[in-house]
Amino acid sequence: MTAAIGPRALLAAxxxxxxxVLALWWQSTLSITGxxxxxxxxxxxxxxxxxxxxxxxxxxxxxIAPIExxxxxxxxxxxxxxGGRYVISLVSAHVLTIVWGYAANAHTNPVTxxxxxxxxxxxxxxxxxxxxxxxxVALVSARAVxxxxxxxxxxxxxxxxxxxxxxxxxxxxxxxxxxxxDVAARFWWAAxxxxxxxxxxxxxxxxxxxxxxxxxxxxxGVRHEAPRTVSIxxxxxxxxxxxxxxxxxxxWRFLTRGQWWQSxxxxxSAVPNDELMRITVQDVGDHSAGLSRLKPGTRVIAEGPYGAxxxxxxxxxxxxxxxxxxxTPLRAMFAAVSGTVTLIYRASTWxxxxxxxxxxxxxQARGATVHYVVGTRSDLGGDPLSATTLRQLAPGLHRMDVxxxxxxxxxxxxxxxxTEAGVxxxxxxxxxxxx
Amino acid sequence: MRRVILTVTATxxxxxxxxxFKTHSSDPERTVASPTTQPTLxxxxxxxxxxxxxxxxxxxxxxxxxxxxxxxxxNILEQPQSTNMDVQIGQYAFPRLISETLTSQSARIDxxxxxxxxxxxxxxxxxxxxxxxx
Numbered sequence: 087m088t089a090a091i092g093p094r095a096l097l098a099a100x101x102x103x104x105x106x107v108l109a110l111w112w113q114s115t116l117s118i119t120g121x122x123x124x125x126x127x128x129x130x131x132x133x134x135x136x137x138x139x140x141x142x143x144x145x146x147x148x149x150i151a152p153i154e155x156x157x158x159x160x161x162x163x164x165x166x167x168x169g170g171r172y173v174i175s176l177v178s179a180h181v182l183t184i185v186w187g188y189a190a191n192a193h194t195n196p197v198t199x200x201x202x203x204x205x206x207x208x209x210x211x212x213x214x215x216x217x218x219x220x221x222x223v224a225l226v227s228a229r230a231v232x233x234x235x236x237x238x239x240x241x242x243x244x245x246x247x248x249x250x251x252x253x254x255x256x257x258x259x260x261x262x263x264x265x266x267x268d269v270a271a272r273f274w275w276a277a278x279x280x281x282x283x284x285x286x287x288x289x290x291x292x293x294x295x296x297x298x299x300x301x302x303x304x305x306x307g308v309r310h311e312a313p314r315t316v317s318i319x320x321x322x323x324x325x326x327x328x329x330x331x332x333x334x335x336x337x338w339r340f341l342t343r344g345q346w347w348q349s350x351x352x353x354x355s356a357v358p359n360d361e362l363m364r365i366t367v368q369d370v371g372d373h374s375a376g377l378s379r380l381k382p383g384t385r386v387i388a389e390g391p392y393g394a395x396x397x398x399x400x401x402x403x404x405x406x407x408x409x410x411x412x413x414t415p416l417r418a419m420f421a422a423v424s425g426t427v428t429l430i431y432r433a434s435t436w437x438x439x440x441x442x443x444x445x446x447x448x449x450q451a452r453g454a455t456v457h458y459v460v461g462t463r464s465d466l467g468g469d470p471l472s473a474t475t476l477r478q479l480a481p482g483l484h485r486m487d488v489x490x491x492x493x494x495x496x497x498x499x500x501x502x503x504x505t506e507a508g509v510x511x512x513x514x515x516x517x518x519x520x521x
Numbered sequence: 522m523r524r525v526i527l528t529v530t531a532t533x534x535x536x537x538x539x540x541x542f543k544t545h546s547s548d549p550e551r552t553v554a555s556p557t558t559q560p561t562l563x564x565x566x567x568x569x570x571x572x573x574x575x576x577x578x579x580x581x582x583x584x585x586x587x588x589x590x591x592x593x594x595x596n597i598l599e600q601p602q603s604t605n606m607d608v609q610i611g612q613y614a615f616p617r618l619i620s621e622t623l624t625s626q627s628a629r630i631d632x633x634x635x636x637x638x639x640x641x642x643x644x645x646x647x648x649x650x651x652x653x654x655x
Contacts, residue, residue, distance in 0.1 A: 108539065116577040118543045119637050126606070127540045172528060191635055192609040207605045266603055 090156035090394075100142055103278075107138045110271055114264040125187025130263055132180035137258055137275075139173035140251055141282050148286045149392065151293075158394030159335075159351070160517050167227070174224045177217055209257035216254035219246045238348050255279065294389045301325060303386040305340070306362065308378060311440040314369040315411065316378045317355060319362055320386055326360045328391060332418035333489070333517075336390030338365065345376055349389065353415035353491075355441075357422050363388075366440065368411040395491070395517035397423045402487050402513075405430065405480045407471070407500055409492020410438060415517070416491055417441050421448050423489075428455045428480045432471060432496065436460050471499065473506035484508035490516035565589065571650030573599060574642035578607050581642030585650045592626055595619045595647070601639060610636050618643050627651070 111131050118127050146153075146166045153162065189199035203210050225231060226243050235243075258275070259265045265272050297303075301322035309317045320338075330336070332354065339349040355366035367377055397404070397419055403426035406416040413431055420429050429449070433439045439460060449456045457479045459470045469475075477483050488509055490500055497518050504514050562568060566588045573582045579601030586594035597615050601607040614636035621630040628648040632640030 112539070112543075115543055117638075118540055120635055122635050124540055124544075127543060128536050131536055131539060175529075176532075188606055188609070191606055193613050193635060202609070261604065263604060 089152045091152045092156045093161070096153060096157060103138060103142070104135065107134050110134065110264050110268075114268060114271070120190070122187050122190030125183045125190060127187075129180050129184035129187050132176050132183060133258070133262065134264060136173055136176035136180050137254070138278075139169065139176060140247075140254075141279055143169050143173060144247075144251070144286060145282050148282065149289045149389070150285055151289065154392045155394055155396075158517055159392045161394070170224070170227065174220055177220060181214075181217055207257075208260035210261065212253045213257035216250040216252075219250035219253070223247050223250070251279075290389075294387055297328070297389075298385075298387050301328070301388075303388045305380050305382055305384040305386060307382050308380050310378070311366060313437055315366060315438075315440050316369070317364055317366045318377060318380060319364050320388065321362050322388075324360060325358055325363060328358075330354060330358050330363070330391035331396040332357050332422040333395040333397065333415045334391035334393040335415070336363075336365075336388045336392070339387040339389070340377070340380060341385040341387065342376075342380070349387070351392070353393075353418070354391075355414040355417045357418050366411070366414045366417070393517060395489070395515060397489070398487060398515070399424075400487055400513075401425065402485060403427065403482065405483065405486045405488045407476075407488060407490045407492070407504075408432065409496035409500070410434070411440075412491035412493065412496075413440060414491075416489060417445065419489060420445065420454070421452075426454070427452070428457070428486075430457045430459060430471075430476070430479055432459045432492065434460070434462055469499070469503070471496075471503055473503045476503055477507050486513070488514045490514060494518055562586070563588070566593065569650045569653050570598065571646035571648070571653070574645035574649075576601065576638040576642040578610075578638055579603055581639060581646055583643060583646045583650060585647065592623060595622055597643075601642075610639055614639050615643070622647060 108131065111134055115127060115130070118124060143166055146162050146169070149159075185196050185200050185203065188203060189196045192199060192202075194202070204214060205211075223244055223246055226235060226240055232240060259272055265275065301324060303320050303322045306319040306321040309319070311317050335351050335353040337349045337351050339346060352365040352367055354363055356364040358364075369378070393415075395415060404419075404423045406420055406423070406427065406429045408416045408429065409432045416429065420427065429445065431439065431445070439458060442458075445456050448454065459466070459475075459479075461470070463470065480486065483504075484507060486509065488504055490497060490504075492500065497516055501511075501514055501516065505511065566586050568584055568586050570584045571582060573580045575581075580599045581597075581601070582599040584596040584598055585592055586596070595618075597611070597619075600611045600615065602611070614633040617633050618630065618640060622628070628644050628651055630644065632644070
């Protein structure tokens with residue numbers, strides 16, 4: 087079993103790092119006097135925390151395999167977004183307190199002091215450009231703007247944060263009171279940045295490139311499952327070495343003229359064997375539409391496996407609850423989960439139901455149960471996944487491990503219904519993807 | 522929204538706590554003798570160098586030029602300059618301290634606000650120069 091780092095361990099490590107950063111400020115600061123001293127001190131603390139926070143944000147997105155497996159890409163992305171808003175606030179507060187504090191100390195006004203900071207303090211100009219870049223990235227990530235952008239536009243703009251981090255780095259050592267006269271502090275700070283940089287390079291560049299060469303992923307074929315849903319088979323060598331678990335996903339980059347520049351996460355929709363993997367995609371955007379035209383033999387870069395949505399070995403019976411195209415990871419799990427298993431598959435029309443023959447065959451082979459809950463709410467006369475119906479469809483529900491995958495709205499209401507039916511939150515496993 | 526308010530409050534409270542702890546602690550200033558370089562003197566002038574006064578931001582040392590028992594000039598030999606801010610503070614504070622010195626003809630002068638430690642160092646070094654026979 088591959089190693090996994092859980093949420094508590096990671097949060098504890100991040101918290102310990104933050105305490106160490108505060109300790110660095112504490113031991114490098116002797117005493118504070120007056121308004122200028124207070125503001126400057128606050129600016130130093132905010133700056134140190136921002137410099138630490140920004141590298142932690144990068145760490146969360148470095149796609150480090152044990153962290154991805156232990157915490158899940160969806161939760162990491164949410165932490166990154168929340169943390170990002172916090173760090174951008176820290177950076178901005180740092181800028182304001184430093185300007186104001188330095189102005190108070192030098193008995194000038196903030197405007198004059200801004201000028202002198204930009205022109206006479208080493209590397210402050212670069213750091214100011216970095217701040218502008220970060221504000222720009224924050225702006226395009228704001229919900230209102232983000233919705234209007236293509237995923238790729240947003241993604242490539244987001245890469246400017248790397249430039250911002252590089253530009254802001256040198257002013258920390260050149261002007262930061264905690265670093266100017268402390269070689270050890272400079273060493274550890276630089277080591278932190280270097281280690282995170284190396285992890286990013288390793289997990290986002292070297293490993294995918296190595297896997298591309300080692301496994302030689304290629305499209306084996308495309309199958310139409312439903313009017314708007316296709317399965318893509320990807321062949322490769324020694325795929326077992328990837329140790330992909332059912333429920334996990336890869337980020338796929340199909341090397342065709344129109345698609346090589348974008349990569350998308352899709353779950354495995356079957357348990358992979360040593361030569362073949364399968365993903366199943368619903369046509370929702372221009373990218374997924376292009377997938378149905380993929381030619382066999384097309385080379386593929388597959389990054390992964392990712393995701394913490396994997397069966398736990400508890401020995402309890404399992405309930406798999408799928409909504410729409412959320413069936414894909416659960417289809418893989420359905421064949422792989424050990425013990426008693428029930429699958430409830432929610433879809434709004436029978437046309438949208440995929441894998442029906444496969445699911446029935448698996449159910450028969452292992453003596454499992456499949457319930458198709460198909461139709462709109464009004465067709466079915468109320469909430470088709472209420473606590474009462476769930477209990478009827480899966481007797482003994484409160485003793486089960488539940489795996490849930492579906493669109494965000496369905497996930498939310500299903501979690502509420504399951505809780506109402508007596509399933510403890512820690513036994514409800516789900517992964518939500520919104521890009 | 523509640524989470525935002527909570528986060529902001531926690532951050533500000535943490536900052537204030539850290540900063541206020543630092544406000545209470547302070548370091549005593551010590552004075553240490555140091556070697557001097559000879560200045561070029563006008564006829565009738567005498568140079569007396571003060572001791573190095575260590576402040577938390579760095580050492581301060583002054584030299585006083587005396588002509589017929591009158592302080593005519595104060596040079597700053599050493600001043601805190603480990604950061605640009607120290608230099609800025611010095612640029613602001615020393616001219617004021619020197620002009621006060623020339624007016625009062627003694628080391629009994631007020632500290633410049635916002636430059637308390639630097640002023641303290643200046644006054645200590647100046648006093649030692651005057652004690653040394655300026």
